[in-house]
Amino acid sequence: MTLxxxxxxxxxxxxxxxxxxxxxxxxxxxxxxxxxxxxxxALPLTSSILRAEAGGGLxxxxxxxxxxxxxxxxxxxxxxxxxxxxxxxxxxxxxxFTIGARTIKGRVEPKERAREQFEQxxxxxxxxxxxxxxxxxxxxxxxxxxPAGATIVARPGSSSAEPMQTNLDVHxxxxxxxxxxxxxxxxxxxxGTIRESLRSFAQVVDVEAIVQEALLxxxxxxxxFVPDGAPNALLRLGIRIAxxxxxxxxxxxxxxxxxxxxxxxxxxxxxxxxxxxxxxxMLRSVLAKCYELLPAQPRRALDLRLSRAGEAxxxxxxxxxxxxxxFLQNFGRARKLLAECLRxxxxxxxxxxxx
Amino acid sequence: xxxxxxDELLVEEVAGAYRPxxxxxLRYHPAWHDLGPDARARAFERARALRxxxxxxxxxxxxxxxxxVLARIEGx
Numbered sequence: 001m002t003l004x005x006x007x008x009x010x011x012x013x014x015x016x017x018x019x020x021x022x023x024x025x026x027x028x029x030x031x032x033x034x035x036x037x038x039x040x041x042a043l044p045l046t047s048s049i050l051r052a053e054a055g056g057g058l059x060x061x062x063x064x065x066x067x068x069x070x071x072x073x074x075x076x077x078x079x080x081x082x083x084x085x086x087x088x089x090x091x092x093x094x095x096x097f098t099i100g101a102r103t104i105k106g107r108v109e110p111k112e113r114a115r116e117q118f119e120q121x122x123x124x125x126x127x128x129x130x131x132x133x134x135x136x137x138x139x140x141x142x143x144x145x146x147p148a149g150a151t152i153v154a155r156p157g158s159s160s161a162e163p164m165q166t167n168l169d170v171h172x173x174x175x176x177x178x179x180x181x182x183x184x185x186x187x188x189x190x191x192g193t194i195r196e197s198l199r200s201f202a203q204v205v206d207v208e209a210i211v212q213e214a215l216l217x218x219x220x221x222x223x224x225f226v227p228d229g230a231p232n233a234l235l236r237l238g239i240r241i242a243x244x245x246x247x248x249x250x251x252x253x254x255x256x257x258x259x260x261x262x263x264x265x266x267x268x269x270x271x272x273x274x275x276x277x278x279x280x281x282m283l284r285s286v287l288a289k290c291y292e293l294l295p296a297q298p299r300r301a302l303d304l305r306l307s308r309a310g311e312a313x314x315x316x317x318x319x320x321x322x323x324x325x326x327f328l329q330n331f332g333r334a335r336k337l338l339a340e341c342l343r344x345x346x347x348x349x350x351x352x353x354x355x
Numbered sequence: 356x357x358x359x360x361x362d363e364l365l366v367e368e369v370a371g372a373y374r375p376x377x378x379x380x381l382r383y384h385p386a387w388h389d390l391g392p393d394a395r396a397r398a399f400e401r402a403r404a405l406r407x408x409x410x411x412x413x414x415x416x417x418x419x420x421x422x423x424v425l426a427r428i429e430g431x
Contacts, residue, residue: 203392312373
């Protein structure tokens with residue numbers, strides 16, 4: 001997105017210049033929504049409400065988060081940065097924030113102009129906010145001239161295709177251009193559906209190995225792929241590749257005699273009925289907070305599995321000077337603690353995470 | 356270590372995204388062969404749940420499976 005948003009209000013608060021360097025808290029890989037003062041103090045998030053509505057092929061989501069400026073010693077001004085993860089396939093469609101009795105609605109401006117207007121508003125002593133895209137789904141927000149003791153309600157809204165309308169083929173042109181980032185975004189939507197299509201094979205083949213091989217083969221054949229015009233053509237191809245691989249494996253390994261009719265039964269899935277999975281925006285937000293609560297060792301094990309994806313656990317354990325079983329126990333502890341925290345926060349947790 | 360606990364660690368391992376790089380044929384996680392049918396089903400469910408979690412923790416929404424595939428594509 002090349003635009004940013006400027007929001008200002010005719011505030012009576014006394015003017016303070018924004019500090020020289022905006023304390024943008026680095027958006028880590030685990031960033032969730034938080035509001036941070038210029039000296040690094042996090043403002044308490046007192047509530048978080050996700051509102052969603054769908055219609056006309058669009059899903060609109062508004063994340064309403066209430067922060068309290070309870071700790072700002074400076075009575076007139078604090079400067080804050082807010083990180084707000086939004087759906088990767090969505091676009092910002094609106095923004096407003098409320099301070100006290102006033103609600104300020106945002107408008108979209110070219111990035112440089114928005115920044116200039118934002119800074120001018122602060123110089124004029126008005127409360128103003130600037131929302132800028134940092135990454136595909138991370139937005140930073142600066143709010144200036146917020147009085148001590150104020151409650152701030154931020155409401156970024158995004159629009160995206162309705163789940164039933166999600167078409168992962170939007171990533172097809174990039175994939176054909178050999179753009180691994182575009183293919184990554186396709187995989188983000190396709191992987192869960194491909195994995196689910198192999199559920200009936202779970203006891204007879206290593207599904208993870210097949211999912212990875214199927215994804216790799218989709219990448220390899222994509223340049224020769226001709227879409228049929230219906231949505232999710234590449235996903236349907238991926239599912240067919242995965243199922244064929246699974247059937248080949250059942251036949252090749254002959255780990256147990258499997259009659260042909262049973263193989264056909266395993267493969268009996270209506271490819272066209274499968275839809276891409278849509279990420280739960282609430283999960284990302286809550287999970288970031290749960291992650292911060294993890295004890296050191298489980299967190300280190302989890303971090304390493306994430307940052308060195310696909311490496312053997314024995315190598316990861318060695319990097320942490322742990323025995324492999326100790327590493328696995330720590331990872332398992334991280335998994336269970338996250339599941340417990342998510343449940344306590346009201347997020348539905350897959351049984352596979354705790355069983 | 357009890358057999359049950361041993362089994363649990365194997366499930367934890369198999370539910371991860373590590374897989375030996377394929378040569379001529381697809382290569383399974385070595386520990387997968389040590390699991391019985393029920394434990395394999397459990398590993399499937401756990402992997403499914405973990406991938407969602409991983410994607411939600413990743414700035415680009417990618418699971419470790421997707422990251423592992425990208426590493427193979429990029430020859431890492």
